[in-house]
Amino acid sequence: MIEKGAVLPMFYLPPVEYFTQLNSYHPDFLIEKHEHFPKQTYRNRANIYSPDGILTLVVPVVKGAKAHTAVKDVKISYDFNWQRLHWLSLQGCYRRSAYFEYYEDEFAPFYEIKEAWLFDFNEKILAMLLKQLKIKTIVDFTESFQTDYPGLTDLRHSIHSKKESDFHQKPYFQVFEERHGFMKNLSIVDLLFNQGPQSLNYL
DSSP: OOOSEEEEOOOSSOBHHHHHHHHHHTTSEEEOOSSBOOSSSTTSEEEEEETTEEEEEEOOBOTTOOTTOBGGGOBBOOSSOHHHHHHHHHHHHHTTSSSHHHHHHHHGGGGTSOOSBHHHHHHHHHHHHHHHHTOOOOOEEOSSOOSOOTTEEEOTTTSOTTSOOOOOOOOOOOTTHHHHOOOOSOBHHHHHHHHGGGHHHHO
């Protein structure tokens, strides 16, 4: 029985830790929609396992956004074809995985459509990921910015791309592990493409 809920940020192809937390708190969680957009975080980046080690995929955002721009108001930049780069990277890194072809058609449209807003883009990807993971939940959002949420576990800053996570993770098979060993807390796509329908049991 869940005693209390949590507030989570909205990420791009979130790391495994994110879904472990979401799965443990659902359905009692909120997604933060009104925070100021922090740079250098998973809100617009994801780590995948490449033949050379960790590869970071970054969704570029329109320059000139003020430091106090709400995350829901951040626009995606299409000054260069980052979608093609991301999709080629996902294919190159996971084509050999057991389940890439199983999920390929679910991911491909996100690298063709040009969504204007980062939050909307991430929200649609999250909905697709929850469906593929078979986590049945209704996603609710914060209605305004609050510095703290009494009674809720605040996870808005605890999962960060620039901080070493103390998240304990059981190893699973990864395509390039013979080169660099097991790499923890990569994007959920790493788990999904390697473990497929077993991903929810793993979480």
